[in-house]
Amino acid sequence: MTSIKDVAAQAGVSVATVSRVLNSHPSVSPDARTRVLAAVDALGYRPNAVARSLRTDQTRTLGLVISDVLNPYFTELARFVEEEARALGYSVIIGNADERPELQDHHVRTLLDRRIDGLLVSPADGDSPLMADVARGGTPMVFVDRWMPGVDVPVVRADGRHAIRDLVAHLHALGRRRLAIIAGPAATTTGNERVEAFREALRAYELALPDVYIGQGDFQADSGRRVTERFLALPEPPEVVFAADNLMALGALDAIRAAGLRVPQDIGLAAFDDIPWFVHTDPPITAIAQPTGELGRAAVRALVDIVEGRSPQSVTLPARLVVRRSCGEPASDQRSNL
DSSP states (O other), X not given: OOOHHHHHHHHTSOHHHHHHHHTTXXXXXXXXXXXXXXXXXXXXXXXXXXXXXXXXXXXXXXXXEESOTTSHHHHHHHHHHHHHHHHTTOEEEEEEOTTOHHHHHHHHHHHHHTTOSEEEEOOSSSOOHHHHHHHHHTOOEEEESSOOTTOOSOEEEEEOHHHHHHHHHHHHHTTOOOEEEEEOOTTSHHHHHHHHHHHHHHHHTTOOOOGGGEEEOOSXXXXXXXXXXXXXXXXXXXXXXXESSHHHHHHHHHHHHHTTOOTTTTOEEEEESOOGGGGTXXXXXXXXXXXXXXXXXXXXXXXXXXXXXXXXXOEEEEOEEEBOSTTSOOGGXXXXXX
């Protein structure tokens, strides 16, 4: 599919000049206008709604669309994004997708209408035609935490595979063999990646991950509660439940307590995405921590690089295991991030 960048290259002008021509801006010279229109005809380019939203003047404003503002991980991420943007002279407008692809796309369209200079997105779904249009249309965009395969923009994320491997090794050393996972949505890259990393880590210890030990969640507390209730009703319940995000872990904890069971004496609990609350639960929850501050700052720097004409690379940072006492660890083994 022909993009606005292709038109600019064919005409020998900038993307901004093409945008001005397509939007009938009066500041374009007759010669440049003629060349752009000739390139449009030659390439068969048809501007879509996203392409028409390209701006010629900077507003010093960035858009941030996060998956769920009620998730403490994303709340913290938004805080660091705003701090870094402010330090670089930009303001941030935030949209909350609430893990709903249609609401995500609504916020993206609204932010484009607000003439933002660039867009940070943590996608709520793995397939959005709008995101592909935004990328092809030339709007500066960076994915943070999650990404969409096939959409060619920089991605700033954490790699949790090594930390999950460390978690499984830790559980194995504690003598835990029946391990279950509450997975995130299969439509998200992080949902798929964490399940596959968990399965691979178990395989290294010749441990199985039967289908009954995989519960499909949606990164919300209610799904963690429902899946854990199902786990507990099995003839042979798991010895440890690993929730693929913090809200599902809290839902799992609710279900365990409602069943009259104790953590970790009756069943262990671990989580992906450490949050400050986990040190205050009884017992404190063993978790995998992402470098949230570094991710937020790196995402803003990558986006500003694009806005200002530079070409940043994708960034992958390591997550780490934080050992506490929710899986049967002795008190002396606790290594928290306080």
